[in-house]
Amino acid sequence: MQTEHDHDSSNSDQIVGFLGRLDRRLRRNESLHSVSRCLWGLVGLLVVLKLSGWWDSPATRGILLGAYGAIAAGVIAWQYTRERGLQRSAVVADSRADLKDALKSALSFLGLDQRTNWMEVHIGRSAETASTLSAAELAPTVVPKPLYYATGAGVALVSLFSWNPGWLQQLEEADFLTAAQQEQVEHIEELLDQAAALAPEEEKLEELSEALERLRRRDIELTESLQELSEAQQALAASQAEMDRLEMDLEELGEKLDAVPGLSELAEALKSQNTKEAAELLRELAERIADAQSSEELQALLESLQNSNLQNQELAEMMENLEQAAGDMTAQDMAKIAQALESIAQQMENMGDQMAAQQDMEQMSQELQELQASLGQQQTGEQQQMAQQQQPGGEAQSQAGMMSDQMQMAQMQGDPSSAVPVDAGPAGDTTGPGGPGGDEVLGEATTLDVQLDMEILTAEEKDEPIPEEIFERLSREEKSTLNYEDVRQPGSYAEESAMQRDSVPWQYRSLVKRYFLSIRNNSSESTPEP
């Protein structure tokens, strides 16, 4: 048999249970709203990241987005889990089910230590009502529309930034690269195409191409671009050294063959680095390898090769092959020698292509150096502008000046990656330790476009007192003749007494009020304020 205590407990459980369910649904809906707000915040953060350029730096982007995500998750979790009691859900249930504060009152009565019978009756009635209510109907899960909009906007932005990163950059590009820089880049790309056609296996050309593409799109910071270009230029310069050694080897071979009768043309071609003509002559030699004269020429060629010390690896291998083939000459196997000579002729032709490509690369290297200088100057300008925006007045200027000095110092030390102003002459034209351009002739001295003249401003000093002193002196001299209360009190009293008297008929009260208001205005104008 159910006791009265059990019945009370059951009523209480019924009410509290229902309110608990409703509370959870309300928290869920609130959390969805919070998620929506956080997503809008994320959209705003994405835009800020993009506009500030931090989007292009994966590390910065990751840190900022991660921090924002952690904060947003914390806020949402706190909102969902924080202790708020059931009063709010009781108010919501009363309002949505039109219960006339029944659950709110019941919850309040349940919290009392001593309850009257009337309260118990009300709790019983409320428990019955709560059993007929559905939390899902009173607080259905509603995904707020702004959540959809924010998600859509976020996905769209991320897609735009990720899939078509040139979208915004194309707009910025016009401002980023000047017309001259654009022309330089295009010219370098033309040379790059030519060089790539002649030497398709060159990896450094591919790297340079990628670096230029990134520079165009501004996928990375200008500093990083400059670094990449500098590395590409150094790689080109390194290949130039290799090509120099090849040219020296060819010249040495030419000089040695110059003394061999019948090979003077070949020697001349090698000395002039005309590899195509040398290849033709070698083919001719291979064709007439059978006759005795040619054999003598070949023998002389081999002797000269044995005495030579070739530095170019490729050329040295070719000549080694030829010596091996010549070793067979004693076995009268002329076909192999002819084949070796044909192979050398083929290699010579290839070398010709490489040398032509190397010429393009050399030109590219020069162009790159100029482009770096130009971009470096631009970077200095941007840094000065930022410093002026961030620092007030002269401090900014001095800092910008320091930056400019640092750039100049870097230039003097011959750092190729440093920014060098174009109109300040070629790199290394000052008295520093010298860099790539240290051997060049000094450029003309640079001068300021504007010569500043000192101007002295003259002003007259007068002995007259400043306005503040005049004001204070007059204030000390003059005193208020009447206290404020003495002026205002009679008026206020008259107003009060006149209006409080019930003998003033209603219809005349506004008239009386207007009268006193008119007096008040006149008195405030005529009465001197202390």
Place this chain on the structure above:
Amino acid sequence: MIAIEKEISQFHKQYAAVQQEMGRVIVGNVDVISSIMSCLLTRGHVLLEGIPGLGKTKIVQTLSDVLNLKFNRIQFTPDLMPGDLIGTNVVRETEDGNKYLDFQQGPIFCNLMLADEVNRATPKSQSALLEAMQEKSVSVGNITHKLEEPFFVMATQNPIELEGTYPLPEAQMDRFLFKLKIEYPNIDEMHAIMDRTTQVEEAEAKAVLEQGEVLQMRETVLSVPIAKPVQDYAIRLTLATHPNSPHSHALTNKYARFGASPRGTQAMVLGGKMQALLNDRVHVACEDIRNVVMPALRHRILLNFEGEAEHVDTDDILREIIKDVPESTE
């Protein structure tokens, strides 16, 4: 629990019977009758304001007939003395020739009293009445005479004739639980009034309740519980009438000199209990409080100079307060 349900059911039956009988005589004024019953059943008194001829006296007379209570009507005039109201000691002589003072009860010794045009009497007489209203007793000499329960005063005042009147002081106005305004009847109600009052036989109400039953109904009303959040709402409404306080309303700051006292909150809570019962509820809702804000607070707000001069109605201020004060602070 069943006893309470029965008690509530009994209350509804009795109230319906009173309303039905009143309705046989009084045309319209359902809200006024309900408010008067609220005051009667919550130990309060009521101040009726309306022009002459709107049936103020008729309502009280009918109510006394229906409730079978002792009814007295006193016309307040400037020469009315306190003794005329509460009674006086008269010298009497016994059979053996000894003289003694005998208290002759005044008209205030009744259950229902109509103080007609209360603002026409002097403050001295008004004070005597209002003291009796508060203390439910009168003192003559050294003897205190207890008034019989229920003691219910219904005072009327005419708002248009101010000449030769003594408006009730604010402290005394505060003693009335409700101040009710009686409006003109509409056309249909006028027809009904004409039909009932211009024939040979006038409608009469018969007694449906006894004195004991009235007191039982009073206990029932006062037993209705009110939850803290709802009480909090009533308190915040009261505080909103206080000018220059943290809870004050903008209109109060502009037009009010003083706001309602705690008696105002009491009036709202008691009126709310009656409203809850009438709506078959055993708890007071915020809606019940809102329904009685006007009669409970309109006479407790004192207008300042600006308010008086601009003829601001306290009802307008209260309407704005009701609109702006939230039910819950959550």
